[in-house]
Amino acid sequence: MNLHSWMGEGSVQRLAPRQDLGVAAVDFRLNDDYTVALHTQVPMVELSCCVQGYRRVEVSGREFEMKPGSWSLQFANPAEARMPFTKHQPFQMMSIAIPVTAFHHFMENAEGTRAVDFHQIIGTLPYRVFQEAYDPASGHLLQQMMEASARPDSLSLEMECRILELLSHAFRSILLDREQRPSGLSRTDLSKLERAREIILDKMSHPPSLSELSRLIGLNEFKLKTGFKDRYGSTVFGYLREARLETAYRLLQEPHASVIDVSVSVGYSNPSYFAEAFRGKYGMNPGTLIRKA
DNA sequence: GGCTTAAGGAGCCCATTTGA
DNA sequence: TCAAATGGGCTCCTTAAGCC
Incomplete structure (x- = not known):
């Protein structure tokens, strides 16, 4: 309708x-x-x-x-x-x-x-x-x-x-x-992990390192790494990589999109590596998606 | 402009160890 | 017992050169 x-x-x-x-x-x-x-x-x-x-x-x-x-x-x-x-x-x-x-x-x-x-x-x-x-x-x-x-x-x-x-x-x-799930994560820990997720998605093009991220959210690196994997089923940078490629998939379908612009905007400074990662996930080159869109 | 390939470095991951 | 630290292996990413 x-x-x-x-x-x-x-x-x-x-x-x-x-x-x-x-x-x-x-x-x-x-x-x-x-x-x-x-x-x-x-x-x-x-x-x-x-x-x-x-x-x-x-x-x-x-x-x-x-x-x-x-x-x-x-x-x-x-x-x-x-x-x-x-x-x-x-x-x-x-x-x-x-x-x-x-x-x-x-x-x-x-x-x-x-x-x-x-x-x-x-x-x-x-x-x-x-x-x-x-x-x-x-x-x-x-x-x-x-x-x-x-x-x-x-x-x-x-x-x-x-x-x-x-x-x-x-x-x-x-x-x-x-x-x-282990019960070692308090409500405060879960809230900090959610903050970590928001930070890496927000700073997708220039993400902080794990140690910087742990300082930003006020959780030690150990809890950040184990807690993040427990909460979201992926490592911090594994999650970031998936999110980058998904964002790229959406951006590539917009009018006047270019592979270079999209790769830089999601955090890949080199379009060639971006194309390789994109191909690995979606089975096609980013340029192919632009032409299809 | 877009893609491929290769080499090399950074730093992430994870199993193991340490110590409170 | 469990949080934190450690270190080796490996993945991710960059750089560079070249092809289509």
């Missing part, structure tokens, strides 16, 4: 690659503030991945905010929800909804034992949400899904594969691996 020009610009796409998977790809900018009111009829699980813009959700008197670069795994019993959108703010999000039966099927291991149960998670609450920053690999998957949803020739098979892979990443990160 394309938005009417009086309402704004952009679109909302609904896809159903199979019966138990509902996908909404949202990419728009509104001319006026607008609130969407929803009433869910049945218990469900929804993964919402916020790519751009902020979104507030009000459910049963509680309010949550979704930030760009984060995903929210929501468990909902039938409830009323409100989602206010702010005018002139670009907003991009991918949401995947599945029924409880499908969630339970996905959570079964090879022996038929269920690792996580919907009813144990939500208890008597009307709504429960888990939020965290998604990893670069999932960010890349999201990018591919957004592109595929906009292409009329993309196959259901391709979309379904990416949806299941994204769900697998999210369930593993949010529900399964969470319990195995």
